[in-house]
Amino acid sequence: MFSAAATDSEAEEQSDRSPLLQDGAINDGNVASFPKKAQVPVCCSARYNLALLACFGFFVVYALRVNLSVALVEMVQANISIPIGNSTYACPEHPSSSGRAHNKTGKLHNWDADTQGWILGAFFYGYIVTQVPGGYLASRYGGKWLLGGGILLTAIFTLLTPIAADLGVGYLIAVRVLEGLGEGVSFPAMHAMWSSWAPPLERSKLLTISYAGSQLGTVVTLPLSGLICFHLDWTYVFYIFGSVGLLWFILWSWITSNTPETNKAISEEEKEYISASLKKQLSLTKTVPWGPMLKSMPLWAIVVAHFSYNWTFYTLLTLLPTYMKDILRIHIQENGFLSALPYLGCWLVMISVGQIADYLRENQVFSTATVRKMCTLIGMIGPAVFLLAAGYTGCDYTLAVVFLTISSSLGGFSMSGFNINHVDIAPSYAGILLGITNSFATIPGMVGPVIGKSLTHYNTIEEWQTVFYISAAINVFGALFFTIFGKGVVQDWALGTHHSHTN
Template sequence: MRSWGSDSEEEDRSPLLTEQHVSRGSVQNYPPAKVPVCCSARYNLAVLALLGFFMVYALRVNLSVALVDMINSTSHEQENRSANVCPDHSTRPIVLQNSTGKKYDWNADTQGWILGSFFYGYIITQIPGGYIAGKVGGKLLLGFGVLGTAVFTLLTPLAADLGAGYLIAVRALEGLGEGVTFPAMHAMWSSWAPPLERSRLLSLSYAGAQLGTVVSLPLSGLICFYLDWVYVFYIFGSLGVFWFILWHLLVSDNPETHRTISETEREYILSSLKNELSKGKDVPVCAMLKSLPLWAIVVAHFSYNWTFYTLLTLLPTYMKEILRFNAQENGFLSALPYFGCWLCMVTTGHIADFMRERLNFSTVAVRKIFNSLGMIGPAAFLLAAGYTGCNYTLAVVFLTLSTSLGGLSIAGYNINHLDIAPSFAGLLLGITNSFATIPGMVGPVIAKSLTHDNTVEQWQLVFYIAAAINLFGALFFAAFASGTVQDWAVRTNKAQGSLNKH
């Protein structure tokens, strides 16, 4: 097992923010360390990326809420009364149901296919998206991925009218569009994020995903109630198109092509990344397959997403069937854990970079510390939530803490792609996210099969499985993760250098 700080300091902290740095025996001059953050191009990119991933998740989860209002409940009176282990709350507000929208007679199996179809499209474009982004840049790929998802979201009411099959196809196409977004963003950050600012820049941009979940879950419910479920898709789809226009006008693939970046910031970013990026065309497939640090990211990403997707899909069900919260309470309480996760992600990036820059922690130590906290902590609180019985407050607190602490892993496995292979960061995220999409397809299915009767004991088993997978992922990452650029990630530069000599 590697020690948590085993990477050499020279490799680990190349290129820093100092004015002078010794690398491989040569002295290189760097721009001044004080490069403004406010109004800088790299932080503007992070904010626009945050809004982009806000849209990505808002467009992804809005159907989960709208579908409840789309179903003709009078034809499906199949409430499972065996779940009534806990009593109803003493004060439950009376809510008049808005029934002006169109209703469809889709059974539970059909609804399951509709909700799951997104991931079948999503998994297909992960690796191609990462590869293409590494070759041509991530700006247009990410932009058109969100735009395509937004357009198909606008077409969702029409597809629903045509039939469940059309709706399933539209959702799968939405998944195809969103599948390129994370790999494309990682590819862009490989050209934009100075090493000692990676944690805060990436955590800020990807925190938009959690924020999108927090806002879209309750907001979609309010839209369904006060307007009509079709406006859920029209409003979020229109916002996605508007974001694409901003993205296209204000963002560039790299600092060299940005129109308004200051010369100081441009030189600062390019100098800090000078020794990390290779321009080789070949992908070292065999070396990647043998790379334990890469497999450490794969296992951690898979494990984290198992818990994340299980709760994202089934937390509203648990809130309703076990904890007996009504629809109004359910929407708010289901979003609460993701608000905590968003806060955790935003603050974690700053703390991680502070530990590296000011406290001289090695990259690998920071990654392992935050990944362990972000996976073992959620596992512990998830187990605890299964033993709260009918203590509603304690159950909500534990579930919120479980999901919130997961945000710490943003400074763990999530950023680690850029540490070990910045030139292939988009492709690597496509690979790991392909594995990590599998839990979204099979995790909720397994959980549903284990909770037919919706008893507390059955849900405890679901939490056991998720916690065990999380724990395994944390231990595997702690054992094999690295914080330095791998030899196979710079191999092409060395090969080209030898050819140039001859």
């Protein structure tokens, strides 16, 4: 199966490498007259400033998304998720668990396991709606205000979450759906911006820096939410992170621009470098080739991989704090820290692999297609193996956390795999493509928590093993599908010609 990742035709290999810049831009066999890459600085450059601010933005995106996963543990009456007659825990309480902090004022709610599953999944019912429209609007009008406005709305609704929860579960679900609508445009809008900002040889670096903010947001939010719940109150989780979202929006509005041409701080050398590097990769037509696009197997390879990866990702993202509490019996103060470890590992791997992936492509060690497939295989099959192993650690919480951390860390490889492959195969329509793939990839977020909660009514280790088996199987299937059908070159339909031989 791996051989399929490395057997692109000679023509595709050459097409893969030809637009990549080394000492200059390739223009019909001649070197274009613009500064060499070595002369275009990385430090303080406009494109890397955009990457860092985008990183902060996706930090906020995931902070506003995952804070409920920890807060919900404290919002619900103790043991409410365990049916009467089955209230014995699978594992003994962890000795360092110190109990609930005193003098809390946040209201506790009698929500059963199924209700909690619907609350956790509600976000994604809004999230799926704005994926494709967000990608289309960003590709046509730019992603700056679409991304900024979406996160601003999410921050406002986050601030209103405690009020909604006190009014009733229906109001809380409605607020979470509205937050999903706001965040649904974030990834497609950012992909659309990168199609104008990221030189081909720097795509892995720039995109992994920006999207690594999602992992960093999870790393910080999970433990910090636990500490806030323990020392203050669960309501402050939403007040604090909602305020951080407002701060980011001010910075984003002030500093960023849709394209290099409209950026006031960019140097002429950097602007020319970016423009020349993308000259032969962007479509000359404004009409979206919906037919050839939706018939393209490389696109559907990304769809399947994205769906499969997100099933495991969202299952852990929403249910890991519950697993820590109900199975491993770790208190909320430790729960957040230990739940964050897998995402800390993923963040470190994501950043490192992004650098390595572009090094391999720049030095023509492997083609783009081969790099994307290698990263996808490691980033999806590796997590599946260690996720299954975590389910068989029993009550050894140390080993369980180690395996879950390794599983999520290896997932960081996939960011340099299928996750940014949209920009490889269709830079002009990258935002729309991500909207399409992320629409399918949102379905696991909608149904995963509900299925996970429905399979763990009694909170036994065997029930959680079933949850892990399902996630691992889906992950492996997605990795193999992308390995067979994924591509690494710009498709003909993305350049305005509809006779693509790579579909």
